[in-house]
Amino acid sequence: MTFSIADLVAQHSSDKFDLHEQHLNNQMVRMLKTIGYDRHYKRAIGQYLYDQNDTEYLDLLSGFGVFAIGRNHPAVISALQETLTLELPNLVQMDVSILSGLLAKAILKTTPDNLGKMFFCNSGTESVEAAIKFARYVTRREKIVFCEHGYHGLTLGALSLNGEKIFREGFGPLLPECRAIPFNDLESLEKALAGKDVAAFIVEPVQGKGVNVPDDHYLPEVERLCKKYGTLFVADEVQTGLGRTGKFWAVDHWQVKPDMICMAKALSGGFVPVGAVAMTQKIMDTVFNRMDRAIVHGSTFSKNNMAMAAGLATLRVMEDEKLVENGARIGTDIINSLSALTEKYEFLKEVRGKGMMIAIEFKSPKSLKLKAAWGMLEAANKGLFCQMITIPLFKEHHMLTQVAGHGMNVVKLLPPLTLTQKDRDHIITAFDKAIADTHQIPGSIWDLGKNLASHALKVKKSQ
Known part of the structure; x- marks a missing residue:
């Protein structure tokens, strides 16, 4: 009998979350489903992931920096x-x-x-x-x-x-x-x-x-x-x-x-x-x-x-492919372009980094309405505001990012060094829109924020 990985993957293409819940870390599955990251990726090329509907996602984590030259080179x-x-x-x-x-x-x-x-x-x-x-x-x-x-x-x-x-x-x-x-x-x-x-x-x-x-x-x-x-x-x-x-x-x-x-x-x-x-x-x-x-x-x-x-x-x-040089050029452009948004948005504290290692940090604003909303999230779980950036980036802009660390109000980017000017433009446009939405109160993004805060408080009470 011929053994085929391709056949195995095809037979179990929709089983990965069930398999992990039964045999591996079920808390990881719970977390992915809670924040809406439970996608079935089918293939990956360079800086892009593709799900079962062939929707393209820009991967700005690159496996925590593993895929510097892109996936499946x-x-x-x-x-x-x-x-x-x-x-x-x-x-x-x-x-x-x-x-x-x-x-x-x-x-x-x-x-x-x-x-x-x-x-x-x-x-x-x-x-x-x-x-x-x-x-x-x-x-x-x-x-x-x-x-x-x-x-x-x-x-x-x-x-x-x-x-x-x-x-x-x-x-x-x-x-x-x-x-x-x-x-x-x-x-x-x-x-x-x-x-x-x-x-x-x-x-x-x-x-x-x-x-x-x-x-x-x-x-x-x-x-x-x-x-x-x-x-x-x-x-x-x-x-x-x-x-x-x-x-x-x-x-x-x-x-x-x-x-x-x-x-x-x-x-x-x-x-x-x-x-x-x-x-x-x-x-x-x-x-x-x-x-x-x-x-x-x-x-x-x-x-x-x-x-x-x-x-x-x-x-x-x-x-x-001169990827170090490309990473330096495109990464510096992203840092500078996102930094320019700090004058536009109260929540945005600073953008820092070197090359394709980038942090976007957020802060408590001065406006009373925005400050109160920020305080509500921080009281529920420190660093929760960043989920109001990363989740829309993923769901609306098909962009994979992460919070930089536990309890931090920092979104972190570790993109492949292969990013193009088109990717750069997509990143700037998406962040501009995601950050702008957080300044609209009331608004749909703050409905998400309230749901995240409610879930965080339930978790605290159960501990």
């Missing part, structure tokens, strides 16, 4: 198909593979010149786990410093560096000797490092939760302070890397040289999970310092041929 598909037909030896454990060597070489051509070695793993959170272990071994120190509101993954070590309480609550005790400090605060950082007992300071160059961009002098001073106190400077570029911020690496905006860079997400092209850590020669040589330590840290599937082929093809696509 033909060049990566071709590379993976070719890899499957070559009958290459794969995961020969007492051997090393050519594709992992080639991908390591290709990545290191893009990183700051102090980084000369690569370690491969399967995800961003695994890359952070590796960085924690390597930093502790190299420095012989236990303490790790990270930033409030930072996000570094959800496995136990990475979770210990998570700056959001909602992710940590109930999963302790976590790793000891991990301390949070405010982001973009050099005084706090120096106090934390002054005892010369911190192994690493791990920081996102631009924070993902909220898209918080540091002052221009922050990361250069981070580098200086880490060197001064013997602490390793680790840049978590899982989300910001590979062109997301308009430079290949976000640290390139400030011309700093971390001791390690963690990466994942976009490196896979969206096909096969792959993560990595770029590091100095000294770190690699210290951790793997003897032949009997050659396997002291690793991951079974980390250098598999499919992941390495996907990474190599993704890097080629980014170079050939």
Whole structure:
């Protein structure tokens, strides 16, 4: 009997929500149905998703940054198909593979010149786990410093560096000797490092939760302070890397040289999970310092041929199609165009970001009627106002966005780097209309707001 994925998908095309309710996370299904995001997507090309009615949606989340080159890129598909037909030896454990060597070489051509070695793993959170272990071994120190509101993954070590309480609550005790400090605060950082007992300071160059961009002098001073106190400077570029911020690496905006860079997400092209850590020669040589330590840290599937082929093809696509440059140009245009709306709308506080990593933040207005409506939503659930932006963007403008973090009045965009001028115009027009509608009281959008507030209050009472 022939096994066919296409037949399976066709037979169960309308079953996905039932399957998840029965066998997976039913709360995710409840959430999607509550906010009206329960669509049956049938295909995906580039920056677009298509549902069963062939309605086109502009995906401004790109799988949380995974699909930087767009979905189902033909060049990566071709590379993976070719890899499957070559009958290459794969995961020969007492051997090393050519594709992992080639991908390591290709990545290191893009990183700051102090980084000369690569370690491969399967995800961003695994890359952070590796960085924690390597930093502790190299420095012989236990303490790790990270930033409030930072996000570094959800496995136990990475979770210990998570700056959001909602992710940590109930999963302790976590790793000891991990301390949070405010982001973009050099005084706090120096106090934390002054005892010369911190192994690493791990920081996102631009924070993902909220898209918080540091002052221009922050990361250069981070580098200086880490060197001064013997602490390793680790840049978590899982989300910001590979062109997301308009430079290949976000640290390139400030011309700093971390001791390690963690990466994942976009490196896979969206096909096969792959993560990595770029590091100095000294770190690699210290951790793997003897032949009997050659396997002291690793991951079974980390250098598999499919992941390495996907990474190599993704890097080629980014170079050939000049996607970093396109992301910088279109992203800056979106930021500037949306920023211009702040003078027009009371609810709009600011628009910030770099490249295709964009935050649209909202605030309490001055007008009494608008202020009272805002207060009603905030009392029900902090950050609820943003659902009055994201839900209409989805339902009326067929645009997929998200709130930037728990309890935040920030809408976040992480579009593919492939956006066109037409996409840019659609984004500006849609946001202009969605924000304008929130200033009409009474109005249909505030009927939605009242329903959202009522639901949020019921949830609070049931807890």
